[in-house]
Amino acid sequence: MTTVHTDDLDAYDDIVWDGVQHSYRPSPDWRDRVSSTLAIDTAADEDLDPVTFEVLRNRLWTLNLAHGDTLSRMSGSPIFQALDFNMSILTEDGEIVMGAPFIQYLNTGSPLMIRYLMERLSENPGIEEGDIFLASDPWIGASHQMDVCIAAPVFVDGKLFAWVSNAAQQYDLGGIVPGGWPQNAPDIFSDPIIFRPFKLVEQGVLRPDLEEMFRRQSRLPDMVALDLRAQLAGCRFAAQRLQETCEEFGASTVKAAMRSILDNAQAAFARKLERVPDCTLSDVLYFDELMPGDRTTHRVQFNVTKRGSRLIIDNVGTDPQVDGPIGFTYMNFAGIVLGVVGQTMLHEHTFSVGGAERQIDFRPRPGTLSCVDYPAAVSGSVLNVSSAYMRLHNVFSRLMACDPQLKEDLVVSGPDVPLTVIAGADEGGRVFGTALTEASGFGGGARSHSDGVDTSGASYIPLIRMPNIEASEQFYPMLVMYRRAAPDSGGAGRWRGGVGMEVAITPYHAAAIDIVTNAGGQGVSTNQAVGVFGGLPSPTARYEVLAGTDIRDRWTDGEMPRDVAELTRREAQTLRGKSNGTPLNADDVLLLVVCGGGGYGDPLDREPERIADDVAQGRVSVEAAAALYGVVLDGDAVDAGATGVRRTEVRAERATWRPAAEVFEGTAPYDVASATAEPAVSVHEYVVARDDGERRVLACATCNHVLSDYRDNYKRGLLVDQTGVDVLPRVDDPRAFLDEDMVLRRYCCPGCQTLMTIEIARASEPMLTEVVFR
Template identity: 70%
Template sequence: MTLEVTSPDDAAYDDIVWDGLVHSYRPAADWKTRVSPGLKFATAADDEIDPVTFEVLRNRLWTINLAHGDTLTRMSGSPVFQGLDFNMSVLTEDGEIVMSAPFIQYLNTGSPLVVRYLMEKFSESPGIDDGDVFLASDPWIGASHQMDVCIAAPVFIDGELFAWVSNAAQQYDLGGIVPGGWPQNAPDIFSDPIVFRPFKLIERGVLRDDLEQMYRRQSRMPDMVALDLRAQLAGCRFAAGRLKETCEEFGAATVKAAMRRILDNAQAAFARKLERIPDCTLSEVLYFDEKLPGDRTTHRVQFNVTKRGSRLIVDNEGTEEQSDGPNGFTFMNFMGIVLGISGLTLLHEHTFSIGGADRQIDFRPLPGTLTCCDYPAAVSGGVLNIISAFERLQNVFARIMACDPETKQDLVVSGPDHPLLVLAGMDDRGNAFGTAMLEGAGAGGGARTHADGVDSSGLSIDPLIRMPNVEETEQFYPLLILYRKEAEDSGGAGRWRGGAGMEVAFTPYRSLGIEAITNAGGQGISTNQGMGLFGGYPSPTAHYQVFTGTDVDAQWRAGRMPRGVDELSRTEHLRLRAKSNGTPLAAGDVLMLVVCGGGGYGDPIEREPARAARDVVNDYVSRAAALEVYGVAVREDGTVDEAATAARREEIKAERRTWPPAADRFGPSPEPPSAPATGEPPREVHEYVTARDDGGRRVLACSRCDTFLAGYHGGYKAGLSISETSVEIIPRGGDPRDFLDEDMVLRRYCCPGCQTLMTCEVARRSEPMLEEIRFL
């Protein structure tokens, strides 16, 4: 059910006990008063640091983080690590992130929570000493989920705690009722992989063998886990050693001054950008499917971001209460999503110094909800919903950035969800195997204000994400990949289209048995993947499809390698749900995974016809979609039929003229207080909306035809015309009724004056018009 409560006032919210037991751990303002007096902080810093030295040290910390990541990939035998499913950070002595790395952006944002928990709870006993290394996989303290194991090491200089280094990385199997650690049928934490609250694994430089044996005992693949664990420990040891060497070379007080300036510069830049944005509240509603496999209902999630002055306030009012099943995540991820997006968008030039953004953001999620789960919720299998929420919140930040000409040029539209595929089974020698197939990393990027999204760019959550090499995958596991190719109509349509995603197919090879486990977040399988912006369409659904009893072996014997599943004969065709715990794959069966691209930007009929035609020739857009959505008629020779294109685009506009007013569909909105005229010149606050004076008041109007849409404090969508249709009109879109009983619709809103398509939303038909932005 949807929450009926309102956000608590400041006093009530401050009374919530965030201790890491039921609610997540959040250090109180006075947490340092509970640190042992025996733990001395190194705080001495030079008053001044010259610009050249500062830049050298800033880049030194950056290269330490990059080499930290390289250490993990070189030491680990895990294809998951080869796909860069990790992140690492350098933190101040009291736990601010000075700099993270360009890997998965939300993954190690829990490190400040972990190290502050250690200092608050463990500094007296068992103590924090030089050479210690701690491990934590508790999602209510600082792990994204149990498989994203956090390793943290203190760095001491002359007996004082100078800094921390940390990494968090996805380990394949740490137990639980399903191989791999993503149990989709877990009703609560007790069916998930085991939770490890923080403990000291290395004591004064010596690995605790008893604790490592306890840790490995939970896994179906203890040797792989041991290698991954050693890679993470080696990464922290490397980073700590390089940081100490840097202090020896430049002096600890100089390095400390550089760390402080990095944070101060990032904070100041973040604040300056926010100050240029008009005060406003932005909201984004999305849905999580399937709290448990077979559930045919949706579950509402809402993010609200209020910008006032140079600060952001982020809450989750409007989000459903948590329920049974792996359908939510903890506070660490709520915070991590916001900070990760901040680093990618408003702080991209500050080398992921997200501690600077953290100083300017107030996090106010309600505990016990899907985006701030309380113990004992099942959260391991719900980790893909973190990515879904990350991508959708990226559009909120894009709307913020669109209000300022300087930041607008940097915005990127939401990318797609990540449809995870996990394989587990036995090879022909009787050896157990398991892996997360990272071909989903071949997603396309979201569109930009001036260019298409990058095709097969990878997920925006991880700037350096990569797919494993085909030969390496086939070397490690009993399967053969038939093909990998970019998928037609997989990016969201728009003036600038989303990048194309990836289609991959494989079959078992020399296997005694394989089971496929699916785990997709949001509504990536039922309705759409990446959401468009400013009239851009969403990208279509991802697909897990199984073709049984194919003739692939006969085609090989004939010397042919199929280039598409349509070239195969088959006995049966199955489309798997977003959450499933094991579909057997026999010899001759083929599994196809399709992961799409990002959302489009702007009205599709504003796309240059020559670009649409080139997309058709290059198989990025189908001829049918070019005509139906872009309004571009492409001849068989790949050229544009100018007359047919003009006629089709006029036909699209004529159809939009028949759309009824949104106020007729939803009823009139309450009229907010009128905003007085400011005397300021008109200001773009949206690709197609301008804030301007109209006599004695400030209003929102169409920037193309100047049609009045709403008062300045009102919702501009209330002044638009609306079309409400099935999401199946999205090119390559599927039928949500295959998976859902609820009626999901695509709503498109256009200007009633010039018929420019201004925004789209996917919602339950029963939902009111979704709030997008209100200026304060």
């Protein structure tokens, strides 16, 4: 595979983002290539009273929600019932005025698609009232081929006034594996088919030849046709409602409201950034398995540089792309940034990420895992987008911790998605294939002031839901034995991550069922969510097939087991994060364990009474209470004396850890910061920036121990312990899946032994840089 890896940042602006090899990114002069025959409405009232503004802002918000309802009500797909979509209202030139509370990154490619349409297709075949366009090209605007993008221009008085768009997960669009998630695709030619942007509806009339071409790629053409019509209807509904709003209030007034929404979001984001010290934050994560059976790991890095009121985001440190479904395109790189920003720092601005985008410079290097070039396989790697989203979420959490007000809104990342796809036929011969949305039952990350929410679902899908068990059993030949909370599945911390759940499923009236696993990041081998400020990671997810059980004998006796441990079985097979076509036979049971969010702060800072309640509620085991939190229980009550002894032992053991500067020799050069005569400022849950004589330093907020100069990597001044990740509950040795050793590094203050941060890395990697202040 030919790739371009741009190591010279000075050459970055010379990259041609054409949508062919590299992804499409509109050049600064893209508007010059829009056809002069396309009349565009740019008129907006200069004065807009605040009451009218609020009425229109809420009108557009409810319009987007109703757009989502249209998809879920019209479609027969359980995927749409789980709200696996998102929609946007955009300006006439493609800025997202308002998103919706569904999958946050899914439709952030709509500006790319719309600008491509305006730049490349406005002359021929043209953009006219009643048109609707479709695209599933990941190098233009789709997250992957199954996330089909639909966009419709909105005309008022013969001029292009705005756009409406949605993107939704389609059932099956071909490829070598049913359901469209091939884990053994070396390149795009084994993936589901790509559709470049084309006009599917011309002036209100659906093109049957093009619809037939689209349906022809699917194993389930009727279901795809129904989902497609739901998406088309959603855009038509939104366009009509927006036109009606213009008739009621006047087009120039609505335009003024749209512009004010964007301007307000931009200004709010800029003000928040200005309250945070200039710095560069970095995070490293790893993607497992090029293809099923592969035992290698692959490095991805995000760098967020904050200067004044702007952000520069790059992926320097990320591995080059390789064959196999492991990377994602520029649309996803930019989309996860906008999604994270919309949730963390602009939640009060109704996901107006177009305003935030004005303050961000995206500088990913093409030909890397987080900005792959054509013809990389991308459909089966879409869960790595979710993994990257969560790690970037933690970067923004650390940024927000530098300001007391922003810190109140801080949320630690949730876990990766251990997606399970089932495909096969029922006993009547009817073919099916779908992603089990039980994988969305994970717990949320901890907050700076409270625990994460148990089994809350993905934070990047605020309105996520799982179908009722009865609905799943209606659609597919399977039986859900149980869903229940999984103890020790949330990350430990001063505030713990919410717990996830475990699900047991068995075939029922099925002719054949095969399982495809598709876990993101290292969600099966090493860890799920990562904590912040000493909060620990959540454990690994688990796919396990219990083969040859006595489940049917139990049914004959009128029993429904409440735990798979009650079943006898011939053997148990643990599946890898990527696998294709593992049979699930009539007497087999699939056990899926979905984990929780990361922890916040040192677990030893958690009140023992909270741990006693966690144990009583089944969220934390007695063993984990003692090992991770240093809390010893006597029945249901805290043994205060034993707990004091245990916590003293833990801190004493931490005091024996080695200085990080000795373990990881060498450091990047930095300029020593002079004293500023400013008061101490919190830049971390346990770190403050303060003057120390003539220099500015970073010091422990608990014991005042100086850790480093202000512009140095503060982790160099900590003590470090390096162990296997299997010291965490529910985590097995990763070497069952990987050839490379992965380690858990815990860093504590030398003065008071407060656990300040952790990292999970290859054992061969040096200490990772978390933040460097300017």
